Amino acid sequence: MMSSWKQKLKDFSGARNKSPVANHKDDSQSIASSHSNHLQAENHEVPLSSSRSSFESSNLSNDKTPSLLSTPQFSTSSSDGFTKEEGGGKFEEKSQVNKEEDEEDDPARRPTITPDITSNFSNLQLSSEDIDSNKEPKKLFHPGLLTVKIYHGSDFKVPFDINHDRNLLVKLINTSSDPQTREALTRRINQLSSIDTNSEQFLTKNNRNVINKYDIGSLIPANVTIPPSIIKNSLIYFSLEFDKTIVTLDADAGSIYQPIFNKISQFDVTKVNNELKFQVYLRLPTILTSISIDEIDTNQDVLISSKTISLDFSNINNPVRIKNHDILKFENDYLGFNHSINGELTLTIDFKPNRNKQLNINDFDLLKVIGKGSFGKVMQVRKKDSGKIYALKAIRKAHIVSRSEVVHTLAERTVLAKVDNPFIVPLKFSFQSPEKLYLVLSFINGGELFYHLQREGKFELQRSRLYAAELLSALECLHSLDVIYRDLKPENILLDYKGHIALCDFGLCKLNMKNEEKTKTFCGTPEYLAPELLLGNGYTKTVDWWTLGVLLYEMLTGLPPYYDENVTNMYQKILKDPLRFPNGFDADAKDILIYLLARDPKIRLGNNGAYEIKQHAFFKGIDWRRLNNKGYQPPFKPKVKDGFDTSNFDREFTNEQPVDSVINDYLSESVQKQFGGWTYVGTENLGDSLSKN
Incomplete structure (x- = not known):
């Protein structure tokens, strides 16, 4: 029997190089004498606004090439044998009705300060600029159900070398979950065994044969069962994302080169324009790979292909077939592989509007x-x-x-x-x-960032950088809509099953905030409150960049920069204490934090827009279009079995x-x-x- 399987492989696109030190420095920076706080390190002072006033009263509430020989063909019937994903699960919990509802706060979460105000709609009215009479007429749109039928794929290639010998491959083929696949792949490997191993089709490396990396997929079954377990393990699968709803579709039969799916997935359509994103992943056993054990991250699968389809649901009154057994060709944008096309998929897409539902x-x-x-x-x-x-x-x-x-x-x-x-x-x-x-x-369902940070203590630099970049994108989006978030903290950030950020909890947002417009509402989380908010002189969108700085600092060190168990003392530290860094702290991270945590909002990084922050050396090498397409593989992937x-x-x-x-x-x-x-x-x-x- 083969050795144990490694479940997942790391992303091979390569880590970004360390960014150089930023060139810009502010004259207001100074090195303070070293003294102990929760960190013993270098100290940096940041500017403090000279004005000061009392703040308003508040209340507290806790609240993702052709083969060398003919490739075996598998049945790809599109009329029968479909499996509706997520449709066959059984759930023990039944919906019930109770007479009481026990509602309570979570004591583990940090308290959020909320303003004491009278209920009214003054904060919600959109300005006249939001409704332009000269704009084109609004498109007619009915929400509905989008049905995606995935039939089969072809020409999916393994983009890296695979080490193997015949006996190993035979064992792997014999673990195929599908009898027809086992028979076809057995014929295939018997054909290969008759070929002279000195031919161009073979290379020799450490007494193991290495077949052309683009051909090996025709010998690896798409789905295997490793005895004594009866659980099926898909070695190639799709991630299908629509409007942030993500499902995974495992191959049921065939090879990695020619996987068979026959799956149906449905999505709720609630926007007139949207995108359907496909990503193809490999999950190969370590024994087949030529990658060093030290380079393998068991929390990562290998993304080999992706494709995005733009969909327009306007002016659709009746059920419509958008794609009818169409062939979708995949691409390798951002993946770092030499070939630009990797595989194709046959699918059908239907949309059925639900009127007046x-x-x-x-x-x-x-x-x-x-x-x-x-x-x-x-x-x-x-x-x-x-x-x-x-x-x-x-x-x-x-x-x-x-x-x-x-x-x-x-x-x-x-x-x-x-x-x-x-x-x-x-x-x-x-x-x-x-x-x-x-x-x-x-x-x-990847869990709160707070949960992961508490468990690990702090995050490595690359992980913190990616989280900060994704949050920067989210805050930039809110600011473009004249919205201040005001309550950025780990408790309000979720991780999806791939490890990407998902900002949630918008109860403290302030609407209709133009670029220079100020508000004086005292709210937020004590550890994250900006100096201008504490001083009560009003604050702008720039307050969110302060909280981004606090969050980045906490991710890199384990605590907010001015943390104190006594809230009053913590407020004084926020207003007066120098910014301290642990020894060996990354130079670019230090520099961006000095400017994000500038006490004077007028010189704070981001005061002139999010582009200022994006241009900082800390984010050097980040392709922001790729980032917004979720093109970077997160360094950490939560342990999530499925969508349930x-x-x-x-x-x-x-x-x-x-x-x-x-x-x-x-x-x-x-x-x-x-x-x-x-x-x-x-x-x-x-x-x-x-x-x-």
Whole structure:
């Protein structure tokens, strides 16, 4: 029997070179005398605004070449044998109705300061500039279901050398999960064994034969079962992403060169324009690879091909077939391989609009509780018609009314409906009942960044750099929409199953903030509050760059720069203490932090826009288009089995029975009117949605 399999391989595109030290320095920098804080290191002072005033009162709440010989052909019937992904799973948890709902804060999370304000819509009204009468008429759009049928692939090549001998390959072929595949590949390898090993088709290396790397895929089964286990392991699979919803489609038969899928996947369409992104991954056993063991990361699969299709769903009133057994050719953009095309896929795509569909809680199966807060709970749910997994946030209206949080709750819904960024959790739907508000979001199950940071203590430089770059993209998107985030921290950042950032929790966002416009609302998380916010003189979008600096510092060192258990002392440190770095701290990281954490917002990096930060040496080598296409493989990939996996959530929540409890809150008609326009299925103009009653 073969040795144990290594589950995953690292990305071969190569790590970026270390960035050179930035050329720009500010005269206001100085080296302070060394003294102990939570770090003993070099000290740097940053400018402090001279003005000072008291701040407003506040309340606290805790809240992804042809073969050398003829390639064996496999059955690729497109009419039978389809498997609907995610459709066959069984769930023990049943939706129930309870009389009470236990809503509580999570004590492990850092408290967030929220402003004490009266519920009104002043923070939500879009300016007249947002609705331009000279713009082209709005396209007619109906939300609906997108159905993708994946039949089979061909010409997928292994882009790196594979070491093997005949006996090893025979053993591998015999583990194929499909009898027809075993028979075809056995014939294939018997043909190869009759060839002179001194021919051009073979090379010799360490007494092992190395077949042309583009041909080896025709000898490796696409799906294997390693005894004594009966579990099937796909050695080639697709990642299919639509509107931040990601599914994986495993090959059922064939070879890596010619995989057979016969799978169906459905997606909810809630935007008129969107993209369908395909990525092809290899998952090969270590014994076949010529890569050094030291170079293998067991948390990584090998991305070998990708392709993105742009889709326009405007003016579609009836079911339509967008692609009919079309051949999709894959590309290797950003992957670092020599050949530009790697494989093709046969598929069909259909779209069926759902006209006048009104959602309610009965359209979802409640699967797991994944979080709870002071206003309600978050549950993992499955939409019954599409079978897609989402996160559903249920909020009691009475609670947010009594705590004057209507504006912030509506702001969260507004921002989520408006943004379109790869690193922000998107809103899929929102609806309401007389007692509750519901937000349906993409289910991101890689866990909170806070959880991973607490477990590991701190992150390595490359990992922190990628996270910071993705967050920079997210914040830049919000600022382009005149939105300040105001509460950046590890607790509000999720990782998707590939390890990319997903920014969530938009309850403290401030809308309609033009470039130089200021607000004085005192809110945020104590460790992350900017000096100008503490001084109470008002702040602009630049406050978000301070929090980005604090987060980057915390990722690299394990603690925020001015952390103190006493909040009052911590505020004084934020205003006055020098910025300290541990010995051996990366020069570029130090430089960007000095400028992101400049106490004077006018000289803070990013004051003139996000491009200032992008141009810093710390981010040298980053292709921002590639970044926004999720073209970089994250250094860390969370342990996630599938789209249902909740292992990265607190068991205290996931062990709880998922219920949408019955409550008897009575709200007057005038109070209910405050929630007019809450419902969202992707059809209305954002401004219209806020003005409805």
